[in-house]
Amino acid sequence: MYEDSSCFDPNPTVEATVDNNGGYYDSTTATETDFTVSQQFQPPVMISGSTINTFSDELKLPTMDEFSVFPPVVSFPNSDSQNQISNDNNNHLIRQMIHDSNWAASVDNYGFFMNTSDQNTTTTPTPDLLSLLHLPKCSVPLPSSNLSDIMPGSCISYDPLFHLNLPPQPPLILTADDYSGFFLGTDTNTTNTQRDQHNVGDENNNDQFDSGIIEFSKNIRRKRRGKQKNKPFTTERERRCHLNERYEALKLLIPNPSKGDRASILQDGIDYINELRRRVSELKFLVERKRCGGRHQNNNEVENNNNLDDLNIVDDDDENMEKKTESDVIDQCSSNNTLRCSWLQRKSKLTEVDVRIVDDEVTIKVVQKRKINCLLVVTKVIDHLHLDLHHVSGGQIGEHYSFLLNTKINEGSTIYASAIANKVIEVVDQHNMAALPINNY
Amino acid sequence: MGGGNRFQEPVRISRRRQVRKGEEENEVNESFKSPNLEAERRRREKLHGRLMALRSHVPIVTNMTKASIVEDSITYISELQEEVVNLTEKLHEMEEAPLELDEQQQTDQIIKPEHETIDLKEEMKKLGIEENIQLCKIGERKLWLKITTEKKPGIFTKFMEVMRFMGLEIIDITLTTSCGATLICSSVQILQGLCDGDSVDLEQTKEFLLEVMRSNP
Numbered sequence: 165m166y167e168d169s170s171c172f173d174p175n176p177t178v179e180a181t182v183d184n185n186g187g188y189y190d191s192t193t194a195t196e197t198d199f200t201v202s203q204q205f206q207p208p209v210m211i212s213g214s215t216i217n218t219f220s221d222e223l224k225l226p227t228m229d230e231f232s233v234f235p236p237v238v239s240f241p242n243s244d245s246q247n248q249i250s251n252d253n254n255n256h257l258i259r260q261m262i263h264d265s266n267w268a269a270s271v272d273n274y275g276f277f278m279n280t281s282d283q284n285t286t287t288t289p290t291p292d293l294l295s296l297l298h299l300p301k302c303s304v305p306l307p308s309s310n311l312s313d314i315m316p317g318s319c320i321s322y323d324p325l326f327h328l329n330l331p332p333q334p335p336l337i338l339t340a341d342d343y344s345g346f347f348l349g350t351d352t353n354t355t356n357t358q359r360d361q362h363n364v365g366d367e368n369n370n371d372q373f374d375s376g377i378i379e380f381s382k383n384i385r386r387k388r389r390g391k392q393k394n395k396p397f398t399t400e401r402e403r404r405c406h407l408n409e410r411y412e413a414l415k416l417l418i419p420n421p422s423k424g425d426r427a428s429i430l431q432d433g434i435d436y437i438n439e440l441r442r443r444v445s446e447l448k449f450l451v452e453r454k455r456c457g458g459r460h461q462n463n464n465e466v467e468n469n470n471n472l473d474d475l476n477i478v479d480d481d482d483e484n485m486e487k488k489t490e491s492d493v494i495d496q497c498s499s500n501n502t503l504r505c506s507w508l509q510r511k512s513k514l515t516e517v518d519v520r521i522v523d524d525e526v527t528i529k530v531v532q533k534r535k536i537n538c539l540l541v542v543t544k545v546i547d548h549l550h551l552d553l554h555h556v557s558g559g560q561i562g563e564h565y566s567f568l569l570n571t572k573i574n575e576g577s578t579i580y581a582s583a584i585a586n587k588v589i590e591v592v593d594q595h596n597m598a599a600l601p602i603n604n605y
Numbered sequence: 606m607g608g609g610n611r612f613q614e615p616v617r618i619s620r621r622r623q624v625r626k627g628e629e630e631n632e633v634n635e636s637f638k639s640p641n642l643e644a645e646r647r648r649r650e651k652l653h654g655r656l657m658a659l660r661s662h663v664p665i666v667t668n669m670t671k672a673s674i675v676e677d678s679i680t681y682i683s684e685l686q687e688e689v690v691n692l693t694e695k696l697h698e699m700e701e702a703p704l705e706l707d708e709q710q711q712t713d714q715i716i717k718p719e720h721e722t723i724d725l726k727e728e729m730k731k732l733g734i735e736e737n738i739q740l741c742k743i744g745e746r747k748l749w750l751k752i753t754t755e756k757k758p759g760i761f762t763k764f765m766e767v768m769r770f771m772g773l774e775i776i777d778i779t780l781t782t783s784c785g786a787t788l789i790c791s792s793v794q795i796l797q798g799l800c801d802g803d804s805v806d807l808e809q810t811k812e813f814l815l816e817v818m819r820s821n822p
Contacts, residue, residue: 403672410675417682427648430655433678437662440685447692454699537775540765547759556761559777559792578700580693 446506506581510589519585524573532565536599725785752789772796
């Protein structure tokens with residue numbers, strides 16, 4: 165986001181205050197500075213975007229005549245510790261500048277000074293101040309028209325700084341995307357629309373300047389006022405609030421949100437959507453099978469009814485072609501060639517239940533985080549749900565209990581995964597609640 | 606040169622970070638005093654990635670803004686939830702309704718389980734599997750037991766009830782079924798306070814277990 169350094173250099177400034185108060189610093193010292201010369205000057209970045217973000221909506225920038233930005237000065241105290249510039253000197257310089265230039269500076273908010281005094285008076289002090297910050301010439305082409313408009317006369321020698329003085333012109337100097345947001349006070353995730361706004365506004369710079377007031381709100385009203393009207397929010401705060409509300413609403417929909425932060429909410433949302441989709445497809449399958457199976461069995465002999473294995477349905481259909489007259493029902497059944505499969509997880513504070521169903525086999529995994537034996541209640545539930553227990557294994561693992569149960573769904577039962585999982589975890593939790601106080605004694 | 610030397614430091618510091626756009630940028634970044642710039646960037650990218658993933662799961666598309674992605678997913682989730690409820694209700698209705706139609710089938714199904722149990726017993730006999738209980742002590746308060754019995758519905762529940770009744774805590778357990786028989790292997794621990802390890806009468810316990818297993822609910 166920040167190109168090669170600006171043309172300014174803090175060092176000469178410091179020395180300037182010490183040696184030559186308001187004097188023009190000669191160029192020789194400037195070259196000894198850290199920053200390379202003749203590169204694009206991007207002082208607004210130095211202002212530090214975070215401060216700009218706090219601009220109030222009502223803030224109005226003064227005209228170009230009034231506007232003097234001295235980001236280098238302000239940023240000196242903040243930055244360049246590695247450049248070994250003493251903060252004291254910088255502060256002194258800044259204070260001096262404040263005194264000199266009659267600024268109604270809102271230093272806290274912006275980090276750069278806004279000159280809100282008359283148009284006429286500010287031009288004189290600024291050259292001096294600019295001279296303090298002697299900068300090597302910048303190679304960036306400047307809009308000369310603006311120069312003539314804003315800073316007559318001697319200002320031409322301060323070419324580099326005119327970048328500073330032309331906030332709506334960032335697109336000219338702009339090379340990185342991030343930079344485009346700064347003047348408008350948005351964060352680095354500016355959308356393209358805002359960047360477009362910059363560009364559009366850039367073309368109309370002169371108009372803006374001539375109008376004398378530059379709206380320094382989050383949505384800088386430029387010529388694209390029509391576009392702004394399409395947006396439902398006029399302030400960034402409203403937009404943020406709305407976004408936060410949306411996140412909260414999503415959080416409410418999700419059962420058992422683990423953490424409260426946005427990334428987790430999104431991840432939980434994704435998982436929940438996947439789970440819901442699986443459940444819907446499972447239920448649809450069951451409904452379809454029930455519908456098919458009912459009509460199917462009505463017309464067939466008993467032996468054929470018992471075989472609900474999907475792989476065999478096709479064979480049965482073939483056999484029953486002569487008997488059945490409802491060909492459409494056959495089509496529906498044979499379309500169910502896929503195996504029924506579903507998978508669900510339920511987690512509670514002490515328990516995790518994992519239910520997987522493939523065809524008619526149900527695998528239930530229960531992990532207990534305490535040493536409370538829940539196997540009895542689980543088997544009771546399994547009996548209650550008419551599941552045929554085929555295999556169980558598990559036991560204590562450290563402080564945990566873990567069990568894996570393989571069961572089969574009895575024929576004709578339309579149990580579905582979420583029912584199993586919900587019932588199991590409910591029963592286990594009840595058991596835990598009852599057991600825990602006893603254990604604590 | 607002094608200036609050159611001063612340049613070294615920001616470069617050195619920035620090497621720890623991903624040097625993306627040159628030293629100046631990093632130096633200015635440090636000038637912003639954001640020591641966790643990289644962390645913040647990663648956090649933002651993670652959030653953005655998850656938002657895109659959410660977007661890819663949701664078929665509803667109104668806008669590509671962050672707020673609308675979240676909003677669309679809210680709508681979609683509500684829709685899915687409704688659909689689940691509807692389908693569940695439908696399934697329950699269907700479960701009750703066909704009873705009238707399939708009375709014949711119902712009676713047939715009732716008959717069937719009995720057939721099956723008879724078959725299972727015969728199968729067991731065919732393979733020579735006999736009912737059997739083995740019980741032995743493997744520690745001061747630990748027992749090991751192995752039970753071979755007929756496969757019956759609810760037999761495991763009975764077994765667990767007996768364990769609880771006798772005050773035996775399960776350390777690990779394995780149950781398998783094959784050919785109409787059930788095999789339970791388990792090591793259990795005698796809970797404290799119930800009875801002394803020595804005083805457990807193995808024979809008595811065995812007989813008790815066998816009796817329970819054979820009984821019909």
